Amino acid sequence: MTAAAVTLLIGATGSIGFLWHAGQRTPPLVLALMTLWVLAPFIGLFAGCIVAKRWPQALRRTVHVAAVVIALGSLVTYGTPALKPHDKPAAFLFVAVPFASWLLGMTAIALGVLLGSSMKSRRF
16 A cells, blocks of 8 residues: 555545534534535546556656645645634535646646646657
8 A cells, every 4th residue: 555545545534524514513414415425536546556557657656646735635624624613614625625736646647647648749
């Protein structure tokens, strides 16, 4: 298991813990759906790390860096309201961060593919 996969596991576990802490008064069905929504980017990136084993080194590194950045960024983003409560509800974070994580992960992979293909075309 790579460091990126371990970081994703820690990030997913911590993010769900923060979600459940923030959603103590949330109806169970909504909390279950939100759990799936928050877990989705971690599952996608974990699958990407597995598939990336067959990819060129530069693209594999891009996926792993994106996974670490998203996992750590999610923990910081979700953890801040949990550890330093505000009077504002944190529901927006738990809706927006998974979307932003998907966007960042797909952008990183697309850039990795573009940079990898441009580097191949430069070789003689």
